[in-house]
Amino acid sequence: MNENLTVVGGGVIGLSAAWRAARRGHHVTVFDPEPARGGASWLAGGMLAPVTEAWPGEEHVLSLGEESLRRWPAFARELAEEGADPGLAGHGTIVVAFDSADAGHLDILADYLRSLGRDVEQLTGREARRLAPGVGAVRGGLHVPGDLAVDNRKLLTALFDACVRRGVEFRRERVESLDGLGPVVLAAGAWTGRLHPLLESAVRPLKGEILRLRPRRGCLPPPPYTVRAMVEGRPIYLVPRADGELVLGATQYEAGFDQAVTARGVRELLEGAERILPGITEYELVEIAAGLRAASHDALPYVGELGEGVFAATGHHRNGLLMAPVTADAVVAWLAGEPPPDEIGAATPARLLEKERV
Numbered sequence: 001m002n003e004n005l006t007v008v009g010g011g012v013i014g015l016s017a018a019w020r021a022a023r024r025g026h027h028v029t030v031f032d033p034e035p036a037r038g039g040a041s042w043l044a045g046g047m048l049a050p051v052t053e054a055w056p057g058e059e060h061v062l063s064l065g066e067e068s069l070r071r072w073p074a075f076a077r078e079l080a081e082e083g084a085d086p087g088l089a090g091h092g093t094i095v096v097a098f099d100s101a102d103a104g105h106l107d108i109l110a111d112y113l114r115s116l117g118r119d120v121e122q123l124t125g126r127e128a129r130r131l132a133p134g135v136g137a138v139r140g141g142l143h144v145p146g147d148l149a150v151d152n153r154k155l156l157t158a159l160f161d162a163c164v165r166r167g168v169e170f171r172r173e174r175v176e177s178l179d180g181l182g183p184v185v186l187a188a189g190a191w192t193g194r195l196h197p198l199l200e201s202a203v204r205p206l207k208g209e210i211l212r213l214r215p216r217r218g219c220l221p222p223p224p225y226t227v228r229a230m231v232e233g234r235p236i237y238l239v240p241r242a243d244g245e246l247v248l249g250a251t252q253y254e255a256g257f258d259q260a261v262t263a264r265g266v267r268e269l270l271e272g273a274e275r276i277l278p279g280i281t282e283y284e285l286v287e288i289a290a291g292l293r294a295a296s297h298d299a300l301p302y303v304g305e306l307g308e309g310v311f312a313a314t315g316h317h318r319n320g321l322l323m324a325p326v327t328a329d330a331v332v333a334w335l336a337g338e339p340p341p342d343e344i345g346a347a348t349p350a351r352l353l354e355k356e357r358v
């Protein structure tokens, strides 16, 4: 076993891998100009909700997400044992429907969840409003109690602190070349494509605007669940935090590496959110931001060996927070020469070579 490991990227994937590897006795160095603070992880909603996040036809994404969800409670418990609260919340998801087309979609989703052995409860509009007070005029809903959520900022802080406690070295600089780095994990999110020719056109930025709001005095508090809906064909989610904040996300579109917040993006989110939770218009808007997810060509991440001593852990698309535990376990398995989690097989970067051959 080589004791040294370099990790390029100090977001949720890089820090999770670094912490897990350091726990196994590796000497880990993380390169990132702004570890635990910059990048998509700092802005994320933190929903751990694979089924409602998956899009039709993305079965491999779903099964990898479900496997990672199963790993989340132990991952969070072990992180808490290192001394910091990672902010895991056990509240489930409520998906609401505004019209008969949405309601039909929820029926399909309910059948799908049941086929996976997941608990699911179909709700009338009235039941949805009772569970999530403040929700607007919805036709029906779906309660998915097994979904989780994590406070992304608490998590990043907990991971960073755990890394420091485990002796991980942080180099606040960019990596221009992999030469001489030894075994290396590439986890630089949307920027990972610059690090390896095979990833160059495979990982692309996928922009998202996200807002943070807080109820003012006299406002109804946020619902106690993650609430999501399709509004005019766009997915909107509201994720409550334990400290009373409400995260509202997220737009999704291709804009290269542009990270400017656009007025249109903010308007779309606020209009969507108002439909779901009319009282939100009285909340204080405390943060508006835009970030870049790392998208892949098929919505699955690239997790696996790219070449001798180089391991890809990138391209997690909308699922970086969700898939952090299973990805970190795959990195540790690679270091130990052990088989990776079964579900990670579909995420092998070898599919890039197949794509090139086609």
Ligand code: GLY
Pocket (backbone or CB within 6 Å): 045, 046, 047, 053, 208, 249, 250, 293, 317, 318, 319
């Ligand atoms: N996972 C939520 C998002 O990427 O917006």
